[in-house]
Structure formats: structure tokens, C-alpha cells
Amino acid sequence: MSKPIVKVAITGAAGQIGYSLLFRLASGEVFGRDTQVQLSLLELPPAMKAAEGTAMEIEDCGFPTLAGINISDSAETAFSGINWALFVGSKPRGPGMERNDLIRDNGPIFISQGKALSRAAKDVRIVTVGNPCNTNALIAQHNCRDIPATRFSAMTMLDENRAKAQLAKKAGCNVGDINIAIWGNHSSTMFPDFENGTIAGKRITDVITDRAWLEGDFMKTVQQRGAAIIEARGKSSAASAASACIDHVWRLLETTPKGKYFSCAVPSDGNSYGVPAGLIFSFPTRSLGDGKYEIVKDLPLSDYSQKKIEATTKELLAEREVVKELLVK
Ligand code: NAD
Ligand code: LMR
Numbered sequence: 001m002s003k004p005i006v007k008v009a010i011t012g013a014a015g016q017i018g019y020s021l022l023f024r025l026a027s028g029e030v031f032g033r034d035t036q037v038q039l040s041l042l043e044l045p046p047a048m049k050a051a052e053g054t055a056m057e058i059e060d061c062g063f064p065t066l067a068g069i070n071i072s073d074s075a076e077t078a079f080s081g082i083n084w085a086l087f088v089g090s091k092p093r094g095p096g097m098e099r100n101d102l103i104r105d106n107g108p109i110f111i112s113q114g115k116a117l118s119r120a121a122k123d124v125r126i127v128t129v130g131n132p133c134n135t136n137a138l139i140a141q142h143n144c145r146d147i148p149a150t151r152f153s154a155m156t157m158l159d160e161n162r163a164k165a166q167l168a169k170k171a172g173c174n175v176g177d178i179n180i181a182i183w184g185n186h187s188s189t190m191f192p193d194f195e196n197g198t199i200a201g202k203r204i205t206d207v208i209t210d211r212a213w214l215e216g217d218f219m220k221t222v223q224q225r226g227a228a229i230i231e232a233r234g235k236s237s238a239a240s241a242a243s244a245c246i247d248h249v250w251r252l253l254e255t256t257p258k259g260k261y262f263s264c265a266v267p268s269d270g271n272s273y274g275v276p277a278g279l280i281f282s283f284p285t286r287s288l289g290d291g292k293y294e295i296v297k298d299l300p301l302s303d304y305s306q307k308k309i310e311a312t313t314k315e316l317l318a319e320r321e322v323v324k325e326l327l328v329k
Contacts (some may be wrong), residue, residue: 005036005067007082011113012089013041013071014050016235017129020242021086026058028065030250036067042078042089043071075116082121086245087113087140090130092236099131099187099226100319107323110136114143121147125291127248128154129241133186134265134280135319141267141280142327149278150293154265156182156190156282157251158237158244163192163222170218171199171207180204181284181296182263183273183305184312185319188223190282191308196299201259215304255289261296262287269295273309279316 008025012018022039024030031037039058043051048071055069072078079085090106093099109130117124117140124147128137137154144152159182164175180197182190194214197204208214221228229237251262261284270277272295284296301309320327 003032003035005038006031006084007038007040008084008086009040009042009078009082010086010088011042011075011078012130014043014047014054015088016092016238017088017241017245018051019054020239021088021245022054022058023061024242024246026061026063026066028063030246030253031065033065035065037065038067039069040078040080040082041069041071042075043073044089045073048073075113076120079113079117079120079124082124084249085113085117085121085124085126086249087126087128087130087136088245090136093131093230095227095230099133100135100315100322102131103135103319103322106130106132106136107139107326110139111143111326114140118144118146124151125252126152127245128152128280129245131186132319134282134316135323137265137280138278138320139323139326145328149267152267152280153248153252154186154280154282155241155245155248156186156263156265157248158241159186159190159192159222159225159282160263161240161244161247162225163194163218166218166221167194167197167199167204167208170210170213171204173199173207178204179260181261182282183284183309184282185316186265186282187312187315188227189308189312189315190223191305191312192219192222193284193299193305194218195302195305196284252287252291252293253289254287256286261285264293266293266295272297273299273301275309275313276317279313279320281313281316 133154264285265282
């Protein structure tokens with residue numbers, strides 16, 4: 001029996017990230033070479049023509065896994081019957097800005113898109129990429145009454161990939177040997193947990209004994225990488241963000257191997273590491289396969305780690321306070 005078509009909506013499809021993401025979704029890389037993918041592109045009216053151009057290029061790749069592409073400037077139309085919503089469409093920050101400086105411009109997008117999703121889709125999982133992604137995911141989730149909160153996530157996979165790249169260079173190992181998770185917000189307060197992480201099954205802190213580097217350059221590089229890319233490129237990360245989004249979806253679909261975890265910002269269940277219920281918080285997460293996940297429990301936290309987690313929690317609570325009018329109770 002042939003597998004059902006997977007329907008994926010991408011908002012902001014004509015943007016930088018969209019341009020890297022769409023081709024990889026269509027290619028069979030994420031959902032498998034035996035699965036057809038229907039792409040649904042959502043854009044603002046002025047960018048519809050550019051979205052059409054991108055769609056032409058996707059068709060021209062001749063991917064056997066592409067079932068079709070539809071393009072719309074109506075969220076409800078674009079989200080009709082979808083299985084995955086990749087919320088990318090929103091303004092990126094410029095030099096000198098923090099991601100949460102975007103809240104007032106980008107937050108409202110996620111009210112209308114959350115409402116449209118609630119009306120248009122049922123069996124859907126949501127990945128929020130547009131910044132500030134944790135709080136935007138919170139807004140979308142609150143405005144999407146008919147879809148369980150656990151279906152919503154925000155992307156910290158790019159931060160995990162960045163952390164792995166830095167650690168691999170320092171330890172002289174392959175990134176595939178590293179297991180590490182990001183805690184908290186996709187912001188400069190995020191905490192890449194080098195105390196619980198491992199390299200080829202050994203503690204990172206046993207392989208890299210230079211603690212000053214781990215607490216200093218390593219943390220700073222990961223936390224500030226987005227800003228460093230904006231400074232160097234004049235634009236925010238795009239191909240690496242698209243790649244992380246592919247990893248995020250794929251990691252949720254594949255049962256996580258024993259002893260491993262990955263970074264995913266999901267609604268706190270209120271029983272994990274003192275993080276208040278409902279905050280969209282990046283935890284070490286394991287997939288149970290087919291998109292279902294669990295937060296990894298009972299990782300030991302030193303005073304140092306606990307303080308880092310408290311700082312990023314505090315920032316997310318402050319962001320929630322700023323957008324409280326946008327959250328439906
Ligand atoms: P971009 O400006 O190149 O593209 C954004 C696209 O979104 C544009 O085509 C725009 O027309 C569209 N758009 C804006 N509002 C929309 C709406 N209401 N509905 C549909 N489409 C809409 O930006 P980009 O570089 O692709 O980045 C997109 C977002 O992703 C930014 O907020 C950026 O900060 C964020 N980002 C997040 C991460 C992460 O790790 N979470 C990484 C990189 C970028
Ligand atoms: C990133 O981490 O590269 C993105 O969130 C873009 C940004 O604003 O830093």
C-alpha cells in the first residue's frame with residue numbers, strides 16, 4: 001500500500017530560509033524517498049510572485065517525491081489539511097538588535113496564523129522558526145484552540161548544531177559523536193549543556209578539560225553565533241537555519257536512539273527542572289517516533305547549570321509578560 005501524502009505548509013516561503021528549506025523538503029530527504037510531499041507556500045501578497053518563481057524552480061528539480069505545490073496569501077487556505085506547519089515567515093533582526101526586539105512586529109503574525117491553523121488542520125505538528133521563536137510559538141499555541149499544546153515546538157536545533165560544531169573542532173572529533181542539548185530560549189541566554197553532554201559516550205568535561213573555554217569562548221560563540229553571522233553576512237543565517245529545521249522535523253519523526261537526546265523547545269509540563277508550565281522552553285528531548293516526544297527527566301544539574309537555566313527561564317517569563325495581551329487564556 002502506498003504511504004499517505006505528507007502535506008507541509010511553509011510560511012514566508014519566498015524568504016531566505018524558504019529558499020533553502022523547500023527544496024530539501026521536496027527531495028525526499030526528510031519524509032523518505034517512498035513518501036510524496038505536497039508543499040503549501042504561504043506568503044504576503046507582495047512576495048507571491050517571488051514564491052511562484054521558487055515553486056517553478058522546485059518543479060524544475062524533478063523530484064519524484066513531490067506531489068505538488070500550492071501557493072497562497074491566505075493562511076487558512078495554505079493550512080488546509082496540513083500535517084506540518086513550518087512557521088518561518090516573519091521579520092529577521094538586523095545588526096545590534098536582540099531577537100526579542102522583534103516581538104511587537106512579529107508576535108501578531110502568530111495570532112492570525114494560530115487561529116487559521118485551528119480552523120484548517122487537525123493532525124498537524126508545528127515548528128516555529130520566526131523570531132523570537134519560543135515566544136512566537138507560545139502566541140500561536142494560545143491562539144490555536146483545537147490543537148493540543150504538545151504539537152507546538154520552536155527551533156533550537158540550530159543552536160545545538162552550532163554547539164556540536166564548536167565542540168568537534170576543539171575535541172578533534174566528528175560532530176556525530178556528540179550528544180548535547182540546549183536549554184531555554186533561542187536567545188543569548190540559551191544554555192548549551194556541556195555538563196551533561198557527551199562525546200563518544202564520555203562526558204564532554206572529561207574530553208575537553210579546559211573548563212575556562214567551555215564556560216567562556218564556547219558558550220559565548222554559541223550564544224552569539226546568530227549575531228556574528230548577521231555582522232559578517234549583513235543578513236541572518238538562512239541555509240544553516242533551513243538545515244536545522246530539516247533536522248528538527250526529522251529528529252521528531254525518528255525514534256531517538258537509547259542514551260541520546262536532542263534540543264527542542266516545547267511547552268513545559270510544569271514538572272521538569274522547575275520550568276513553569278506552558279512556557280515554550282528548550283529541553284533535552286527524546287522522540288518516541290512519529291512526531292511524539294518526551295522531555296528527558298532527571299538529568300543532574302549543578303549549581304552552575306541551574307543558574308543558567310534560571311536566567312533563560314526568567315527571560316522567557318519576561319517575554320511572556322510583554323505579549324500577555326496576545327495570549328488567549
Ligand atoms: P526573510 O525576510 O528572508 O523572509 C521572510 C519572509 O516571510 C518574507 O518573504 C516575507 O514576505 C514573509 N512574511 C512576513 N510576514 C509574513 C506573514 N505574516 N505571512 C507569511 N509570510 C510572511 O527572513 P528569513 O531570513 O527567511 O528569516 C525568517 C525568520 O526566521 C526571521 O524571524 C529570522 O529571525 C528567523 N530565524 C530563526 C532561526 C532560529 O534558529 N530559530 C534561525 C534563522 C532565522
Ligand atoms: C540565528 O540564530 O541565526 C537566527 O535566530 C537569526 C538571528 O537573528 O540571530
